[in-house]
Amino acid sequence: MGEPGTTTPGGYLLVLAILLPVVGMILSFTLGGRIAERIALCSTPFGFALACATAFHVNRAGKPIVYLVGGLPPPLGIALRADGISAVMLVAAAVIVTAAAFYARPKFSTPDGVHESRSPLTFWIMLQAIWAALNIIFVGGDLFNLYVALELLTFAAVPLVCIDGRPETIAAALRYLLFALFGSISYLLGVALFYGAHGTLDIWLLAQRVQATPVVWTAAALMTCGLLAKTALFPLHLWLPPAHANAPAAASAVLSGLVVKGSFFLTLRLWFYILPALPAEKVAIVLGCLGSAAIIAGSVIALRQARLKLLIAYSTVAQIGYLFLVFPLATGASSAIGWSAGLMQILAHAFAKAAMFFSAGLLAEALGHDQIAKLGGAARVLPLTFLTIALGGLSLMGLPPSGGFSAKWLMLQASVASGQWLWTLPILAGGLLAAGYVYRILAPALSDDQISPVLPPKRSQEVIALALTAIAIALGFAPQAFFDFLEIGRPVVGQP
Amino acid sequence: MTPSVLAGLTGAALVGFGLYGLILHPHPLRKLLAFNLMGSGVFLIFGIVARRGAAAGFRFDPVPQAMVITGIVVAFAASAIAVALILRLSESGHVTLDPEVWTRPSDGDTK
Numbered sequence: 086m087g088e089p090g091t092t093t094p095g096g097y098l099l100v101l102a103i104l105l106p107v108v109g110m111i112l113s114f115t116l117g118g119r120i121a122e123r124i125a126l127c128s129t130p131f132g133f134a135l136a137c138a139t140a141f142h143v144n145r146a147g148k149p150i151v152y153l154v155g156g157l158p159p160p161l162g163i164a165l166r167a168d169g170i171s172a173v174m175l176v177a178a179a180v181i182v183t184a185a186a187f188y189a190r191p192k193f194s195t196p197d198g199v200h201e202s203r204s205p206l207t208f209w210i211m212l213q214a215i216w217a218a219l220n221i222i223f224v225g226g227d228l229f230n231l232y233v234a235l236e237l238l239t240f241a242a243v244p245l246v247c248i249d250g251r252p253e254t255i256a257a258a259l260r261y262l263l264f265a266l267f268g269s270i271s272y273l274l275g276v277a278l279f280y281g282a283h284g285t286l287d288i289w290l291l292a293q294r295v296q297a298t299p300v301v302w303t304a305a306a307l308m309t310c311g312l313l314a315k316t317a318l319f320p321l322h323l324w325l326p327p328a329h330a331n332a333p334a335a336a337s338a339v340l341s342g343l344v345v346k347g348s349f350f351l352t353l354r355l356w357f358y359i360l361p362a363l364p365a366e367k368v369a370i371v372l373g374c375l376g377s378a379a380i381i382a383g384s385v386i387a388l389r390q391a392r393l394k395l396l397i398a399y400s401t402v403a404q405i406g407y408l409f410l411v412f413p414l415a416t417g418a419s420s421a422i423g424w425s426a427g428l429m430q431i432l433a434h435a436f437a438k439a440a441m442f443f444s445a446g447l448l449a450e451a452l453g454h455d456q457i458a459k460l461g462g463a464a465r466v467l468p469l470t471f472l473t474i475a476l477g478g479l480s481l482m483g484l485p486p487s488g489g490f491s492a493k494w495l496m497l498q499a500s501v502a503s504g505q506w507l508w509t510l511p512i513l514a515g516g517l518l519a520a521g522y523v524y525r526i527l528a529p530a531l532s533d534d535q536i537s538p539v540l541p542p543k544r545s546q547e548v549i550a551l552a553l554t555a556i557a558i559a560l561g562f563a564p565q566a567f568f569d570f571l572e573i574g575r576p577v578v579g580q581p
Numbered sequence: 582m583t584p585s586v587l588a589g590l591t592g593a594a595l596v597g598f599g600l601y602g603l604i605l606h607p608h609p610l611r612k613l614l615a616f617n618l619m620g621s622g623v624f625l626i627f628g629i630v631a632r633r634g635a636a637a638g639f640r641f642d643p644v645p646q647a648m649v650i651t652g653i654v655v656a657f658a659a660s661a662i663a664v665a666l667i668l669r670l671s672e673s674g675h676v677t678l679d680p681e682v683w684t685r686p687s688d689g690d691t692k
Contacts, residue, residue: 229648236655240662247666252673253680259609259666260678266616266659267603273652274596274623280645281630327680 095142096152099165099224102135102175106217113210118201121209122194129183132216136175140570143172149574159287164226166289168574170428171223174350177432178223180556181342181439182216188443188549189335204248208336214241215339222347228276228286231351232269235315239265242344245336246328257327264314264324268348271311278304291359292576301363308355309368315348318405319379326398334446337394338439341401346431349408353427356412361576366416373413377511379406384518388525393445393455396522397438400481403515404434410496410508419502424575425568426495429560433488436557437480443550444473453539457525461534464527469547471530476554478523480561483516488560589629595622609670609678613663620656624649 109128113121142150149168158164167175189212193205218241221234239262247258280286282300295301317325325345329337356365383403390396411427414420447470449455452463464471480489493512500508595618602615631645670676 229651233651233655236659240658243662243666247669250669252670252675253682255666255669255673256675256678256682257680259663259670260680262659262663262666263603263609263612263616263678266663267600267619269659270599270616270619270623270656274626276648277623277627277630277645280648281626331680 091158092152092156093146093150095139095146095150096165098135098139098142099150099152099167100154102132102139102220102224103165103217105132105135106213106220110210110213110217113206113213117206119195121206122190125186125209125213126190128213129179129186129216133176133179133183136172136179139167140172140176143167143169143573144570147573159226159290160285163230164287164289165224166226166574167224169571170350170353170575173428173432173571174223174346175220177435178216178219178343181339181435181553182212184439184443184549184553185335185339186212188338188446188546189333191543191546192333192335204250207244207248208333211241211245212336212339215245215344219343219347222350226288228279228288228291230286231354232273232276235272235348235351236269238344238347239269239315242340245340246332248333248336251331253327254331257324257331261324261328264317264321268311268314271314272308273311275304275306275308275311278307288354288358292361295360295362297363301360305355305360305363305368309352309372312348312352312355313375316345316352316405316408317402318375318409319382319402320375322379322383322402322405325402326395329398329401329442330392330394334394334442334449337398337446338442341398341442342435342439345401345405346435349405349431353411357415357424358576366413369412369416372409373508376406376409376412377508379403379409380511380515381406381518384515384522387522388518391456391458393448393457393460393526394442396457396526397441397445400441400519400522401434401438403519404430404438404481407434407492407496407512407515410500410512413505413508414496414499414503417503419499420577421568421572422495422502423499425571426492426499428571429488429495429563430492433480433492433557433560436553436560437477437487437489440473440550440553440557441477441481443546443553444470444477447542447546447550451538451540451542452536457529460526460529460536461532462530462536464530466536466538467542467547469544469551470542471527473547473550473554475523475527476551476558478519478527480554480557482519482523486561487558488563489557491561491563585629585632588625592622592625592629595619595625597622607678609663609667609676613660613667616663617656617660620652624652627652 109124113124149166152165154163193208195205218234218238225231243258243262247254278300283294314321329341380403383399387396387399407430414423480487483489483493496512497509599615599619603612627645627649631642675682
């Protein structure tokens with residue numbers, strides 16, 4: 086790989102991408118009240134610009150950009166690195182956080198006549214904290230640093246789940262916290278073993294030193310288990326549906342679209358960046374099987390839900406399952422197709438799911454409930470919201486043209502090309518089941534029943550949700566250059 | 582058996598006990614204590630790593646010790662959040678991890 090030991094041009098952008106939300110978070114906390122909201126709303130477009138500039142630099146250099154903190158090269162210092170997938174995830178996170186901030190504005194603005202109120206302040210601080218933690222995860226190059234980022238992500242996500250203080254949301258948040266704590270302590274034990282065996286935690290240095298020894302296998306198993314609990318892969322998904330369904334819509338969108346992808350991103354880093362040389366076919370098959378079980382179980386349970394937000398949350402469980410098919414599919418000769426498919430699935434799901442949670446929130450506010458059985462005729466009063474749900478559902482099912490279709494099509498191609506045709510069964514079955522649960526939402530809504538909204542929906546919020554689904558659809562038209570960009574910095578076995 | 586091996590085994594045993602408690606005890610407070618037990622085991626293992634990894638004339642490798650301190654701070658913060666949530670739950674009457682306890686009696690027809 087020839088990792089340079091110096092800061093490359095544009096490296097300072099990585100520091101800025103982390104500092105912007107951190108500074109915003111601290112200022113929001115100290116200044117408080119209405120200023121917290123203004124800081125969050127003003128900083129998100131800057132963060133988007135920074136992420137785009139990072140992507141531009143990575144694309145121009147054609148290799149990862151690096152920043153050495155304090156000028157000290159690893160193993161003594163800590164390096165921040167952005168490769169193709171980091172840059173793409175930075176941009177995706179910035180877009181979704183920006184959308185969530187503007188979507189949340191009507192609900193979480195500090196009421197007139199009050200200097201400061203609890204839940205808006207918590208929301209704006211935690212939104213920026215989640216964003217900061219995600220940015221560290223996407224560019225971090227040191228496993229212990231990444232552990233701290235993972236914890237920051239959890240500590241920021243848990244308060245968002247119980248922000249309205251109802252006891253059921255607190256129980257959901259506590260269950261989420263306990264699963265996440267198990268995940269992080271297991272990850273930390275793996276980090277300790279890696280350090281003990283190889284004396285460094287830098288991802289690129291470790292990749293050169295690891296061998297298939299029992300210590301490395303144990304460390305990898307512990308870290309993977311921890312990350313699976315945080316990513317909510319079946320059968321460790323129990324915390325996700327209540328937590329994501331009970332959070333306010335803007336928070337659910339960030340939790341479902343981005344937060345679970347943070348720990349998945351580290352799983353990718355672990356297996357494809359640190360341990361690509363290990364003979365891990367069996368591990369890949371186990372992860373693929375768990376993913377397939379998640380696709381089937383999540384979709385079937387989603388079909389049985391009475392509440393719209395719970396249905397969407399179980400759909401997240403199913404869509405996370407698809408992500409783990411990357412492990413068997415992105416190995417061997419056709420690894421590039423599997424890799425593109427996995428990243429496309431991350432992005433398509435992030436945008437489509439965020440838009441669907443936004444729409445579910447709009448719907449719950451307009452109708453006063455989110456019981457699917459009582460949605461009769463709702464599409465007549467909320468046409469734009471249901472257009473968003475339908476388009477988002479299109480991507481979840483994997484119908485062309487959409488990002489979801491590209492992801493699933495590439496996965497099918499990869500499984501046929503690598504001779505592992507068995508993986509096509511869960512991919513196809515998942516699409517069929519997804520069509521079933523999306524139909525369950527749309528069929529009653531498009532019926533002739535009469536329904537009267539409690540409140541008219543806000544046009545600006547509807548447009549934000551629609552814009553996110555438009556991105557999910559547009560991903561279906563991604564050119565080859567985009568897939569080449571995702572390959573930047575990916576270690577390929579056999580090519581040092 | 583050298584002290585390092587003994588301490589390493591103790592750490593592993595603590596992690597095992599903690600994991601057992603975390604999975605089996607239904608009460609959130611006991612789960613939290615079990616998590617802290619696991620944490621202690623992991624920190625002990627970090628201590629052993631610091632001793633074994635020492636080189637270049639140092640008696641201890643300082644890096645894992647710095648990680649332990651960070652880890653303790655993080656585990657403390659996590660415990661504080663969890664205790665705060667458990668306290669809020671105890672005000673509502675049920676200390677449980679099942680979010681459906683509060684909704685089940687009122688709208689049983691939705692299931």
